[in-house]
Amino acid sequence: MSKNVLAAAAVFVLLGAAAYASFFIAPTDAKQGLIYRILFLHVASAWTGLTAFFICFIANLLYVWRRQPRWDWLGVSAAEVGLAFTAVVLVTGPIWAHPVWGIWWTWSPRLTSTFVLWLLYVVYLVLRTLVEEPDRRALLSALFGIFAFIDVPLVFGSIRWWRDQHPQPVVMGESGSGLDPIMYRVLFFSWFAMLALMTLLLRQRYKLEAMRSELDTVQRELEAA
């Protein structure tokens, strides 16, 4: 118990430090002014969400291969945590876009593809609610998760090739783009803090799923008896 509290406190301190760095250490953007600072939350959440979905994909593969329930637990936990971070991306995006672009939402490639990504994992969770038997649920959702993750680059590619309004990638983008070095450092620190938060959430959610599964087994045995 105390270990959990300690870990949570550490993550809280990290997040606080990241927030402080985003507001007071990173210099103000020459063109956008203050509002750009939401980037540290927005982009860091996007990367963290993708990391979570990648973990989900690996867990899905391992489940299909090994058939141990723990990979199923990890898969569903990672999908849920990834959805939460992606939801942050989808909310902070419009908050930034409204003052800068003058509109809340536009069907630009990255918005749209992030939204499709979010929907794919919502469907993954919906699918899980519609299959009763635990082993079957684990296998079917793992397979769908694999297909969904394979689809992600295709979704991003297709939408990005054919229309664009989102700011061009500033990190790993074309030459001439890029952030101030201090901004970079703050961004990577924010990402690190977010990853710590993700790990914490993932751990707790995994434990919950393990307990839920145990309870389910006990209930089934009771019903059978």
Next chain:
Amino acid sequence: MSLVSNTGALLGKELRTEFRSRELLTTTVVFILIVIVLFSFTFDPTSDESRRFAPGLLWLAFLFAASLMLQPCFLREQQNDTLSALRLSVRDPFAIFLAKLTANTLFLLLTELFLLPFFSIMYNLPVVRVLHWLVLVFFLASLGISIAGTALSAISAQARMRELLLPLLMLPLLTPILVASTEVTKSLFDRSPYVQWKGIGFLAVFDLVFLTALWLFGEYLLEE
């Protein structure tokens, strides 16, 4: 070699089942016709407007129709209790998928080609001079829809609320097909038509990626 002969035999079975009743084809054709007519109420289909919107509408209609058409693909086997027999009859379960997805591609393609003249007349679009390119796009997109759709219908057939679940699984996953085929079709309906090789290549890549995924993971979809 057994994969080819097994697939051939199963494909024959799929085609016989369908052409005996033609249920799937007639319902899908009527469904798409209804959608095409209903769409015309939501905007004014003048020639210029049509060039901009029609390709998107066409592909949306095809995609929705496909999500209904692929429904019975595995459901029929399950309801008739023939899935185990099917699995026992082939050495490689990939043959089952290969036969089903070939049949589905064929059904989709037939429906699309049958409806193309209606679409061309109602939305005032010249299709004759770009017909061969349209057939290529229809083929690649239908193949992609069938590959992913056949795999997903094997998933949805094993769940509750399957009729609602399949479109849910299929539509977001097929976004790339919708985007690419709409863009290619749009450039074919342009005042000075041109072929978007980028889009055609993209569709081919999509088909290849999902065919590989199905080949790798297909057998797990049919586990008892």
